[in-house]
Amino acid sequence: MKQRWTTVVWSVIYLILLLSLLSGFSIVTAFLLILPVAILFTALNVKSFILHILPVWLVVGFIHPIYVMLAAYFLIPGLVMGYMYRKRAPAMRVLKYGMSAFLLEMLLLLTVGTAFFQLNLSEYVDEIVKMTTAPLQEMGVNSGVAGQIWTPENLEMLSQRTMQMVPFAMIISSFLMTVVTHALARPILNSMGYSVPALKKAREWRFPRSLIWYYLLIWIMSAAIKDSSNTFIEMIVLNAMPLLQFCFMIQALGFFFYLTHQKKWHPIIPFLAAIPIVLFQPMIILGILDLAFPLRQSISNKKR
Structure with a gap:
C-alpha cells in the first residue's frame, strides 16, 4: 500500500513538472523531468507504469498538445535509465546509456526537423544570439561602447561560433541531465527498497x-x-x-x-x-x- 501511494505521488510530481515546462521555471524543471519516469519504470511493471503515465499525458494533452510532445521527448531517456536500474547495472553504464539516448534523440529531432519541417538551425541560433545580445547593446548605447563591440561583423562571428559549438552544447546538456537524474534517483530508489549501484568515489x-x-x-x-x-x-x-x-x-x-x-x-x-x-x-x-x-x-x- 505504501509503495502504491509513493508511485501515485511521483505521478503527480510528473504532472507538475510537465506543466511547468512552459513557465519561467522550465530551465530548472527540464533537468528533473526524467526523474519521475525513471523511478516509476523501476518500481512498476510495464502495465502499471502505463496506468500511471497515461492519465498524466491525457491531462496535459487536454491543456495543450505540446505538453505531450515534450513528455514524449523526455520519456525515452527515463525508460532507458529505469530499465538499467531494474537490471542493477553499474552506475557508469546507466549514465552512458542515458546520455546516449539523449544524444540520439537530439540528432533525430534535428534530422527530422531539417528534412520535413524546413528547420534552419543556423537562422534559429542567429536569432537567439541577437536576442541575447540586444540588452547588452542597449546598455552600451549611451557610452558608445556598444557600437565598438557589437558590430555586425562581431555579431555574425559570434553566431557562427555558437552554431559550430552546438555539438558541445548537446553533449554537455545530455551529460548534466543524466547526472542530475542519477544523483537524485539513487537515494530515492534506495529509500523505496530498490538497490541502485553508486558511482565510484x-x-x-x-x-x-x-x-x-x-x-x-x-x-x-x-x-x-x-x-x-x-x-x-x-x-x-x-x-x-x-x-x-x-x-x-x-x-x-x-x-x-x-x-x-x-x-x-x-x-x-x-x-x-x-x-x-x-x-x-x-x-x-x-x-x-x-x-x-x-x-x-x-x-x-x-x-x-
Missing part, C-alpha cells in the same frame, strides 16, 4: 591516459588552422577542446579528493579546490599531470 575518478594524446592532437590541429578556412576542422577543434578540458577538470577534482583522503585533511578541502579549478582554466594542468605521471602512486608510497 570521487577519489577513484580516472580517465584513460590516451586523453593526453587526443588533447595534444587537437592542440596541434588548432595551431594548424589559424590561417586556414577549413570550417570542418575548426568545428572539431571548437568542440573537442572544451570537452577534453572538462575531462581534465574532473580528473583534477578526483586528484584533490584522493589527496584529501590520503592526507586525512578536512573533507571541505576538495570542494574549496574545485572553485579555482572551475574558474581558472590553467588549473586543468593538475588533471593532465595526474594522468601523465603516477602522482597518486607516489603519494600512496610516501604514506607507507
Whole structure:
C-alpha cells in the first residue's frame, strides 16, 4: 500500500513538472523531468507504469498538445535509465546509456526537423544570439561602447561560433541531465527498497591516459588552422577542446579528493579546490599531470 501511494505521488510530481515546462521555471524543471519516469519504470511493471503515465499525458494533452510532445521527448531517456536500474547495472553504464539516448534523440529531432519541417538551425541560433545580445547593446548605447563591440561583423562571428559549438552544447546538456537524474534517483530508489549501484568515489575518478594524446592532437590541429578556412576542422577543434578540458577538470577534482583522503585533511578541502579549478582554466594542468605521471602512486608510497 505504501509503495502504491509513493508511485501515485511521483505521478503527480510528473504532472507538475510537465506543466511547468512552459513557465519561467522550465530551465530548472527540464533537468528533473526524467526523474519521475525513471523511478516509476523501476518500481512498476510495464502495465502499471502505463496506468500511471497515461492519465498524466491525457491531462496535459487536454491543456495543450505540446505538453505531450515534450513528455514524449523526455520519456525515452527515463525508460532507458529505469530499465538499467531494474537490471542493477553499474552506475557508469546507466549514465552512458542515458546520455546516449539523449544524444540520439537530439540528432533525430534535428534530422527530422531539417528534412520535413524546413528547420534552419543556423537562422534559429542567429536569432537567439541577437536576442541575447540586444540588452547588452542597449546598455552600451549611451557610452558608445556598444557600437565598438557589437558590430555586425562581431555579431555574425559570434553566431557562427555558437552554431559550430552546438555539438558541445548537446553533449554537455545530455551529460548534466543524466547526472542530475542519477544523483537524485539513487537515494530515492534506495529509500523505496530498490538497490541502485553508486558511482565510484570521487577519489577513484580516472580517465584513460590516451586523453593526453587526443588533447595534444587537437592542440596541434588548432595551431594548424589559424590561417586556414577549413570550417570542418575548426568545428572539431571548437568542440573537442572544451570537452577534453572538462575531462581534465574532473580528473583534477578526483586528484584533490584522493589527496584529501590520503592526507586525512578536512573533507571541505576538495570542494574549496574545485572553485579555482572551475574558474581558472590553467588549473586543468593538475588533471593532465595526474594522468601523465603516477602522482597518486607516489603519494600512496610516501604514506607507507
